[in-house]
Amino acid sequence: MGDILPWSDIKRLYNARLNNGKRGAGNKLARMIIGTLLIKYEMDLSDEETILAIQENPYMQYFVDFSEFADKPIFDPSLFVTIRKRLGTNDFNDMGVSLLKIQIEKYRTASQSKKNDKDDSFAIGPGFGTCTDAEVSYLTDIDLLHDGCKVINCYIAKSCKRFSLAPLVTHYKSARSAYLKVIKLKKRSKKAIRAGKSLLLIYLIRDLHSFINLIVTHGTQLFDSLNCYERKVVTAVIKMHYQQLWMFKDDTYTCADCIISIFQSHIRSIVCGKLKSPTEFGVKIDAGIVNGYTFIDHHSWDIMNLRI
Template identity: 35%
Template sequence: MYRHNQKQLEFETFELPFGGKLRSDNRWVKLAKFIPWGQFEPAYSKSLTNSGLGPPAKSVRVALGALIIKERLGTSDEETVEQIRENPYLQYFLGYKAYEDEKPFDPSLFVYFRKRFGKKMLAKINESIARKALEQEKQSKDRSQTKNDDDSTPTGGGSENQGKLLLDATCTPADITFPTDLKLLNTAREKSEGIIDILHSPFKGKYPKPRTYRKLARKAFLSAAKSKRLSKSKRRKAIRKQLGYLKRNLKSITKLSQRTPLTKLSPRQYKELLVIHEVYRQQQWMYDQHENRIDDRIVSISQPHVRPIKRGKAGAATEFGAKISVSLINGISFVDRISWDAFNESGDLIDQIKAFRKRFGHYPASVHVDRIYRNQDNRRFCKKHGIRLSGPPLGRPPAAVEIQKEIKKQVRQDELDRIPIEGKFGQGKRRFSLSRIMCKLAVTSETAIAVSFIVMNLEKWLKGLSSLFFTSSLLFMVHIRVLQRRFNGLLGRLVGKYFQAKMHLSLLRG
């Protein structure tokens, strides 16, 4: 069952306890009016089961609005629900008709909200919000006429290349402990011991419990983990012991499953059992082959979708999470790809340029990227469509010194123009939740990543709205000042004429 989304309310009609009214210049009121809630209704309603059972599902405005509030405030699920209950502006943002001093929903519903909004649906929502923000920015800049043609916001129409496209990729780390082979095997062993306890519980006292040697295994793990300097031979010996304990436990689970069905396990434990089997296979293969890597390597039992991403950054050569490819246009960001497997971001450049053309009706005038994007295929595509790719040109530098200086100046300017997308990643990881994704499932983590960029786009729009209001106020004050000076000058001239006429009149009378 699903109730249709509430229509946009006027802030004057929102009922507050003890009288009063909402302020129209509040940030949440502005955001509520800016976001086109009705456009998201059809896609959201299709994601529901429509079984007709249970209480009505929350509207798209409540579900999406709650995710936006949580990300913008940086609070937990429980704290977000309390903030909504206490703040009438947040309730207006969610489409309430009057203030209610009750919890709007249980915090556990956040999990279902994230599952209903897939990354494709959120990409369309972000597209709608970003297009509206760019259109409003274009209209305001056209009125002020302070933007030159090269930096003008692309809005579609015309065949000439316009605007700048900034591209880059980053990793959004998941909330997992730093994985090592020894630590991962120890976790798998402990979880397998818990599964053995559950499967043996119906036959306690009837059959002897399979030996697990958990105390000896724990002691061997701590002896290696707490060692300050663990040599390669000692590490292999510790891994071999943990592999032996885990292999014994898996054999015991196979025998116990013949008496106790695996349905005795919870869905989460059954999933962990499958993951443990795969972890044992991967670790045993790497141990036998003396290798340190394997395809689709599992680094977390609870989050098996997480993969190691080689970044080569100072202090974090490898990160563990989803890799995202992002395009930035006039401060508005678009998440073009979210993947849990490592990929070469240079392969996305052509598709991102085509997406730019689909949005605005023309290609960008320039594309600003780092070195990894400047391969032969991308250079050939950009040259074919008249797009300037940032960075130095290929080949031997020209002999003329002046031309060399111009090239260096252009390369330097390209690096400066690429700073905003690095700043966008910094904003997402310092101000919002991209530095550590706390969700545990792949689909909910993807939703959290996409919502972070939607909120950053809304922040960009709010900031632009504030600066536009300040500029308009400043221009208004300047005009008032000019009119005041003109009026004072005119008044001074009239007073002078008056006294001059009065003097002439007194002379005639005399």
């Protein structure tokens, strides 16, 4: 990474944001500052931890342009305060956009030169399609239904407590019992799973009806009291129940836009055919590589045909 980044362009963009051209004792080298920030945020370290990490690691010292290993701190951690005043999030993003524009212009120039001179020195890598893993566990239908029962029970209790209402009787304990009865089996037969799903579907729809009746009785302010994420989860639970009920009646395991997590309802599954993990979850991207830089041509959370 230290050899790939265009440090000359980074230096020019960084120095353009400083106001010490006519006064002051000068500034630290651009590669030292930007490199230290990249290490800090890439590894999620505190100011002091970043300085110690660079002090102990020769690879990090090479990255910030040290010519040889040094056992002294690169600078005092308090300097990060000044750096953050100079370089805010917007400045850092602007630098990233500027670097991309520079590389695009170089690509256009090199492409034109290649057409005229047939110069092969500028490499355009092959495009590729892939699924970026969203790090979600593989949930079965019965896990989803159990999560739905648990969430709705939690939101009912939370709403009753917030508005000083009498606690409602829910079916979560029964749903939990039916869920554990299935997952504790050493060999889960199709009949046992179907029986468990049947019970969980019934318990979930009953609790959903109770939650909706609570809103109808006491007004929409009860639903509005939930934050944006909680309202999104409730909507996902309702849609998930509809999908699971439809698949249960049709005795199938797939449906359009199937929800695989009520907490990240936008994620879809993709069957990639890999031996280790035949199914992956995440955003689908179609990307191309230009001179070592990867550009996202298209991305979607829904299943799409990817360029291989």
